[in-house]
Amino acid sequence: MFAHNLLKTARAKHFNLKSFHTSIVTSFDVELTQVRYSNLKRGKYSSITDKHISFFESILSKSRVLTDAADVESYNVDWLKTVRGASKAVLKPKTTEEVSAILRYCNENVLAVCPQGGNTGLVGGSVPVFDEIVLSTALMNEVISINKTSGVLVCQAGCILENLEAKVAEQGLMMPLDLGAKGSCHIGGNISTNAGGIRLLRYGSLHGSVLGVEAVKADGTVVDCLSTLKKDNTGYHLKHLFLGSEGTLGVVTKAAIQCPPKPQAVNVAFLALDSFENVLATFRLARSCLGEILSSFEFMDCDSLMAAVTRLKLQCPVPEDTPFSLLIETSGGNSEHDEAKLSLFLDEATNKGYINDGTLASEPSRIKNLWDLREGITQSLSCDGYVYKYDISLPIEHFYDIVDIMKERLKGTPYIKCCGYGHVGDGNLHLNITAPSFDRNLLNLIEPFVYEWTSKHRGSVSAEHGIGFKKTGVVHFSKSGEALKLMAQIKAIMDPKGILNPYKVLPGDPH
Template sequence: MSSMNKLSATIRTFHSSAARFKKNVEFTAVRYPYLKRGNYSFLSDRHLGFFQSILSPHQVLTDEINDLSGYNVDWMHSVRGSSRLVLRPKTTEEVGAILQYCNAQNIAVCPQGGNTGLVGGSVPVFDEVIMSLGLMDAVISVDELSGIAIVQAGCVLEKLETILHLNNLTLPLDLGAKGSCQIGGNVATNAGGIRLLRYGNLHGSVLGLTAVLANGQIMDCLSTNKKDNTGYDLKQLFIGSEGTLGVVTQVALHCPSKPTSVQVGFFGINSFDNVLETLRLSKQNLGEILSSCELIDQSSLECVTSQLKLKSPDLVNHFPFYILLETSGSNADHDAEKLNSLLEMLLKNGTIVDGTIAVDSTQATNLWTLRERIAEALASEGYVYKYDVSVPIRQFYQLVDVMRARLEKLPIRCCGYGHLGDGNLHLNITSQEYSSELLNKIEPFVYDWVSRQRGSVSAEHGLGLKKRDYIEYTKSPTSVHWMRRMKKLFDPNNILNPYKIFPGTLNE
């Protein structure tokens, strides 16, 4: 969608607005004093000499001021590592050589893509060597007939989308950070995004992949067959594994045909019961052309319009809730008629109070901008506590109300928005600066509440560091036990992204 082209600028602006926090970002090891460095080797001149012998000079970064700072801090400036080395391989074979050496020398490695996550999964906790895949950015092939694209893991999502559009295809994945995030990181976190309602998650869209194991062995699962029923489907283990089982270097994606008709509507709603009724009637009346259903609460819209000086639609009033609907199809007249009929029905039966439908691509872009720049607007207020959770759709907004009552006047703002169609809520709480008092009021209460609803403490960003202690709020102890066993099997020395996903001590 054209509105997403703003995301590179959004991320840059976010970095600019949050830059005042960068110099004050505590080291992760200080903010989380219970974390203890594993018994890994410390980087030496001998180690550095080996990496310099197999990589070009621009692939080995050691300047802490000019090179390393951006890799050691996450994009929200909430966690900070102390790595002294960034390696930037260009090929799967180089990744293999790096990991083989690190495994033999007991050097911990932090794989990193676009570094757009929310849970501290893509930056080191201590001094792990950072393996950045940004130079592995090639689109290897696109087949319009089969709808299959093969790309390197470092390819930025927006670049891939542009190339796919030239071949009359589109991505099954669309994210707010698509101007910065990389497909390997998307796969590693099983990213969802705004089109999951239409296309499902990456477990269904990834046909194959190549991954490098901790010992440097290359696992070639790069199948392009839509049907392959031969043994265990090993690629699925790497989707959502957050770089703890292996480093994904290539991905084969099934990409649907590019829609030739895109319609966008924006509705104002007075109650959450009517929000649910709007979703029900939208699914019923729009059917196969419904591609997105996003909820924005009044506080989120107020933030994005006031902080970024954006203009919201001229609806008759301010509402507690807004829904942004998108349809994607192949017949503009047919799709527009269905969306207009839905709008008339919703207005007539009082489900919505007011609404508008974009008459052209510019208006559609402006509507999507209101949704996609909320994160940037919140960041401009101060420090942001972000929670990406899945809850039953009927309880989608309850968590926001519960947290407002619990936190009272401690935060600047407590708001919620997100992917209503698949139950993925983005709960955001802002304060002037990081506050342990506020954090302790939020966690673990928020995860306990989600668990009681039988939801998930992470919907689409993984567990990383920040949520690792809460995995059993969603997964059973037996499940976590076997996850640990798989980690031990694939990475017996625990060099790949240690301190992430699992609570407790290393090699437990």
């Protein structure tokens, strides 16, 4: 049996990630994107005037048109505080019809628009680059229907993921998507970026879970692809144009999502390992032993885990010098069956020498405490100052190599941490390098090297966070010239004036 002396009680107190302040830096302290990236040129868009504001107020009311600098500023800055736009207006529609009227007017007047959900993105895709109008979906938060029999949720794009999770749970369902930012991210933003998260191993990507969407094109045309059918083989799957397009082809306003049944039994194992080779061996064993109940397989190196432990003031469930840790979650319909499979897996992993310490949890409060450690890493690293973040996919045999390579490459520089964590189950590594502040020389050592190395090993420069603003210059490492040309042609058809989220996703002149 799994050695009882390896198990520790998780005494970590409950911590609300939504209340965690990542930095004392204020929005106004962040350098303007157009200054930091001085090679950028503003597209040939109109500048917003009082006349434009009056029109927006006529369809939204004054309370939903923000123009005061203090009110607008938080919409201009990403939550990592690494990019900052100069928008002078934020529009907050409540309905698809209002979004349609706004975009029709903006298209006619060549006003650039930046769609924004919960603004939790990590690549600068959800904030303006120059003075684009921010179109916030925050008030589009209606749950339209939940079909308990089919498991289909229909909702507006501004619904917060955590709120949707609670709502569908009332019907015995769960969201197929789970993210560390679930307390503030919007489902429309999740869809627009094709967010991955910790449940992708079990439930797949949003390309499979999203049955249909309603979206508004740049000219105000409403595209109704809001199918709730699992099977709908009627020509082109137009919904996929909007999944992952980051608001550059249209603004998603509603979605139909397939929600799986809520599991009746959930178990979490938090394990300590001495080498990354043992991480891979444990993954192979978990897939073989746990099979259909394996729902998450999350990996953290020592620096990643200890950042969360230190900043969140939580007890570490494994020895603090543990080189690598795993958080493995199982979910199923029979607790005895699941616990038996998990026990056999842990016994074999221990006997083979793959793992050397760990803790188990089946109570909801203890499970949440362990997940808080994993989900708090991103915010905890931000406390070091500035974070250079790289969300990449790699073949599993090269998954961690880049972390060691970057540590060697950055010797003698002012970096604080170089660490990796992520989703071993789908080959998604989050490489993070922290420093006291933004340093151009340090950036030049990291980029484009990290992207070139990733491309050389047949990886992807963006696994789940999208391209946004920060990766437009490196998307060619993962997309061929022919593919990029086709993407540009689709953009030209859908948004010929280029008003939707310019400077994002596609390289080159936005207009």
